[in-house]
Amino acid sequence: MLFKRAFPVALTIAFAWLILISYLPLDPDSPAAATLLNVRGVLVEWAVNLAAFALVLGFGNLIGIHARRIRSGESVLYSVVLIGGALFTLGLWIAHILSVMAEQQVPLTVAMLDPGFLVRAFDWVIAPLQSGLGILLAFVLAVAGFRALQVRRSVGMVLFTATAIVVVLTQPVVPLLDVLGPFRAVVDSITTGSLRGLALGVALGSLAFGLRIIVGADKPQSD
Amino acid sequence: MIIQLLLQIALVVIVLSLPIAMLVFSTSTRRARGPQMRSLSAFDVLRGQVGRGIETGRPAHISIGVGGIVGDDTLVTLAGASIVDSLAPEAAETGAAPTVTVADGAAMILAQDTLRRPYARRGDLAGYDPRDVQLLGMQPFQYAAGAMDFLAHAQPVSNVMVGAFGPEAGLIVEEGVRQGLTQVAGSTDARSLAVLFPSANHLLVGEEVFAAPAYLDRRRGHIARLQAQDLVRFIMAAVIVIWSILFLFV
Numbered sequence: 001m002l003f004k005r006a007f008p009v010a011l012t013i014a015f016a017w018l019i020l021i022s023y024l025p026l027d028p029d030s031p032a033a034a035t036l037l038n039v040r041g042v043l044v045e046w047a048v049n050l051a052a053f054a055l056v057l058g059f060g061n062l063i064g065i066h067a068r069r070i071r072s073g074e075s076v077l078y079s080v081v082l083i084g085g086a087l088f089t090l091g092l093w094i095a096h097i098l099s100v101m102a103e104q105q106v107p108l109t110v111a112m113l114d115p116g117f118l119v120r121a122f123d124w125v126i127a128p129l130q131s132g133l134g135i136l137l138a139f140v141l142a143v144a145g146f147r148a149l150q151v152r153r154s155v156g157m158v159l160f161t162a163t164a165i166v167v168v169l170t171q172p173v174v175p176l177l178d179v180l181g182p183f184r185a186v187v188d189s190i191t192t193g194s195l196r197g198l199a200l201g202v203a204l205g206s207l208a209f210g211l212r213i214i215v216g217a218d219k220p221q222s223d
Numbered sequence: 224m225i226i227q228l229l230l231q232i233a234l235v236v237i238v239l240s241l242p243i244a245m246l247v248f249s250t251s252t253r254r255a256r257g258p259q260m261r262s263l264s265a266f267d268v269l270r271g272q273v274g275r276g277i278e279t280g281r282p283a284h285i286s287i288g289v290g291g292i293v294g295d296d297t298l299v300t301l302a303g304a305s306i307v308d309s310l311a312p313e314a315a316e317t318g319a320a321p322t323v324t325v326a327d328g329a330a331m332i333l334a335q336d337t338l339r340r341p342y343a344r345r346g347d348l349a350g351y352d353p354r355d356v357q358l359l360g361m362q363p364f365q366y367a368a369g370a371m372d373f374l375a376h377a378q379p380v381s382n383v384m385v386g387a388f389g390p391e392a393g394l395i396v397e398e399g400v401r402q403g404l405t406q407v408a409g410s411t412d413a414r415s416l417a418v419l420f421p422s423a424n425h426l427l428v429g430e431e432v433f434a435a436p437a438y439l440d441r442r443r444g445h446i447a448r449l450q451a452q453d454l455v456r457f458i459m460a461a462v463i464v465i466w467s468i469l470f471l472f473v
Contacts, residue, residue, distance in 0.1 A: 051293040054328030058358040061331055065357050075376055130364035137390055140397045141418055147400075148421035160420060195413055198429045202411045204241070204456055205430030206298045208448045211242055213301070217444050218436075220301050220308075220333065 009216050015043055016214035062086070093117055163187055233462065237455060244451035245444075252443050258450065265407045265425035266438035268381075273310055275380045276319040282355075283321040284379035285310070286370060286395070287334060288386020288410075289363045291327035296387035299411050300330050302432045303386030307337045309439035315341035315350065321383075323356045324373060326366035331358045367391035371398040378402070384419075385409035385432050393418030 022036035063086065066079035096117035101108060145164060149157050170184040212218040252258070272283040287303030290296025307323055314320040323334045334356045342351035359369025371394060374382060382399040384392060385408065392408065392415045399406045400422050408419045409427025419426060427434075430452065437445035 047293045051291065051327075051329050054332055055361070056328070058325075058328030058331050058361065061354075061356070061358045062360075065354060068354065075372065078372060126362065126365075130362060133364045133368060133394065134390070137393050137418065140393055141421070144393070144397055144400070144418075144421040156420070198411075198413060198416075200459060201430035201452075201456065204452045204459075205411075205433040207238070208241055208245065208452050209298050209302065209433045211245070212444065212448065215242075220304060220337070 009219050012219075013214060013216050019043060020214065059086070089121060092121075163191075237459060240458070241451055241455050244454050245447050248447035248450040248454075249444055252447050252450075257441065257443070257446050260438065260446070260449070263427070263431060263434070263438060265409065265427045265431075266435070268405060268407055268425050269306065269310070269383065269435075269439060272381055272383065273313040273317060273319055273321070276314075276321065277317050279380045281378055281380040282319065283310075283381045283383060284374065284377070284404075285321045285323045286382075286384040286386065287323065287325055287330060288384070288388050289326040289366050289391070290330065290387030292329045292333055299387040299432065300327075300333070302435065303409075304330075304333055304337050305433075305435045306383065306385050306439070307334055308340075309435055311338050312341040312344075314338070315345055315347065318350060320352065320355045322373075322377065322379065324359050324366075324370055325356065326358065326360055326363065328358065328361075331356055363389050363391045364394075367394045370395045374398045374402050374404065379404065381405040381407070383407045384423075385427060385435070388412060388415040388419075390414050390418050393422070396422040 018036070019040055022040040027033060063083055066082050069079045070076050070083075097108070097111045097114070100106065100111040100114045100116075104111070145161060149161055166180060166183050166187050170180050209218075213220065276283050285303075285307055287300055287307065288296065290300040292300055307321070310321060320338065323338060325331045325334055335353050338355060339348070339351050339353070342348050357373070359373060360366035373379075374395070375398060382396070382402075382404045384395065384406070388410045389412060392410065396406055396408060396419055406423045407425045407427070408423035409432040410416050410419060411429055411432060416426070416428060434445075434449060436442045437449050
């Protein structure tokens with residue numbers, strides 16, 4: 001039981017410190033630096049392989065959840081299209097690999113690296129669909145802004161609306177750029193300062209949160 | 224050259240001062256009562272979510288973002304998982320587990336493990352359902368489409384979104400508004416904060432997403448971490464101001 005609890009934590013701490021030390025500015029020609037870089041490369045490769053395996057598990061989860069929804073009669077059409085689309089794409093990819101193996105006389109591991117089919121699937125189907133959804137964002141944000149102004153009369157909302165108006169009116173297509181230019185400059189400088197403050201806070205928060213993990217004070221991977 | 228060296232030394236001092244400050248505050252917190260922390264409405268609302276789930280018979284929806292745990296978003300995803308970690312014990316006790324949604328395979332395993340642990344501690348693994356964690360899509364906008372559909376059909380009692388998000392978060396919270404849900408959102412990304420601001424009822428901005436263990440569980444080490452962060456941030460801000468004033472005269 002102790003081993004089950006302590007082993008993942010010990011492994012995390014050891015690997016985390018190894019990776020951290022490999023980023024220290026050592027002499028790049030020294031054997032220690034070369035060893036650390038090699039170890040880092042191997043560990044990162046392991047992580048990528050594990051993430052790839054997790055992707056397969058995730059795919060199984062996605063299919064399982066939609067299969068359950070079909071059984072319970074909930075959003076049947078959407079789930080059928082999703083499972084059908086996923087399995088159809090998987091089938092096409094397998095067929096593509098087999099054809100590459102037959103045509104180029106290459107082993108499976110090489111054929112799997114051929115991106116041809118996946119690039120086409122992404123460019124022709126996924127990217128346009130995602131762009132379509134992305135375009136909605138501008139309208140959604142405008143509607144949300146107006147609604148929030150009606151419901152929430154806070155200082156934050158007034159600032160949000162004023163900034164949105166200044167940004168819209170200072171676009172190159174609007175002939176008010178010269179008049180409102182100074183206001184835009186004020187908005188930009190406030191935004192830049194705020195973004196730096198946000199980045200500073202996030203950096204410190206990440207650093208402190210990460211430090212607790214690599215010294216074993218927090219154990220997101222174990223009890 | 225000298226300025227570059229000074230900046231490097233300042234960076235090393237800051238990095239080293241953080242763990243030292245955490246250690247000092249941790250020791251002092253152990254002796255005294257914990258400090259008074261400023262109220263964050265998002266965490267006040269989060270505390271009641273499992274209870275509301277029991278009352279209404281509908282689970283809470285928790286999204287830990289579209290990030291994974293192999294890459295730049297690791298710590299923000301872990302921060303999102305820390306909220307699941309804080310709510311999971313009550314969920315295991317009452318049997319009203321939240322539904323956690325993710326957009327990455329490794330994040331899915333992390334969320335499943337986080338949700339499972341309290342059940343294992345109670346010796347009630349039969350009560351744990353791995354399908355309470357759902358992978359809705361593997362790209363941000365695919366995930367957003369899946370999450371919108373989930374909010375529309377699963378009728379959760381509330382929508383909690385804390386993790387790595389991009390602008391697609393705006394679409395999800397808008398669906399939450401349409402469904403009349405109480406919404407808590409948090410992100411470290413400026414673009415997603417901008418789209419979340421008008422629609423989310425309670426917003427966690429920037430480093431506030433890392434504060435969940437301190438606020439929800441009152442864990443001593445995490446409270447000390449927040450104190451150390453505040454101290455180092457104050458010092459850094461002072462250094463930046465002094466540095467800027469010096470540049471005006473040099």
